[in-house]
Amino acid sequence: MLISLDGFSxxxxxxxxxxxxxxxxxxxxxxxxxxxxGCNRMSFALEFKKGGKVKISNGVSTMMACQNMELEISFQKKFDTMTKYTVEGHFLTLSDEKGNTMKFVAADWD
Structure with missing residues (x-):
C-alpha cells in the first residue's frame, strides 16, 4: 500500500x-x-540493483478517463524517476535524485 507521496495525505x-x-x-x-x-491499472518492470539502486522500466497503463486523475498522474510522473530504494522492516521507500520519495508498506501490515 502506498502510504506517502508528496502532495497527498x-x-x-x-x-x-x-x-x-x-x-x-x-x-x-x-x-x-x-x-x-484508483482508476487505471498500470504495469512495469522493476529491477533492484546493488548499492540501493532501482530501475523502473516498460511502464504501461490502461487509459480510462476518471473524475479524479490527480493522484494517478502524479504517481506516474514520479514513479518513473525513482532511482534508489531502501527496505526497513515492512516498509519500502523509493527516492529520486532530487530527494522526492514515495513510501509503501506491506498490505498485511499497517
Missing amino acids: KDQLIANKAEINLIGKMEDGKIQGSAYM
Missing part, C-alpha cells in the same frame, strides 16, 4: 486504494509489477 492514498504489487514473475532479474491509484 495518507487518507487520500487509502481512499484511492493506492498500491503497487511486486509479486509478479521474475525474468532476467526483473520483477513484473503492477500499480493501481
Whole structure:
C-alpha cells in the first residue's frame, strides 16, 4: 500500500486504494509489477540493483478517463524517476535524485 507521496495525505492514498504489487514473475532479474491509484491499472518492470539502486522500466497503463486523475498522474510522473530504494522492516521507500520519495508498506501490515 502506498502510504506517502508528496502532495497527498495518507487518507487520500487509502481512499484511492493506492498500491503497487511486486509479486509478479521474475525474468532476467526483473520483477513484473503492477500499480493501481484508483482508476487505471498500470504495469512495469522493476529491477533492484546493488548499492540501493532501482530501475523502473516498460511502464504501461490502461487509459480510462476518471473524475479524479490527480493522484494517478502524479504517481506516474514520479514513479518513473525513482532511482534508489531502501527496505526497513515492512516498509519500502523509493527516492529520486532530487530527494522526492514515495513510501509503501506491506498490505498485511499497517
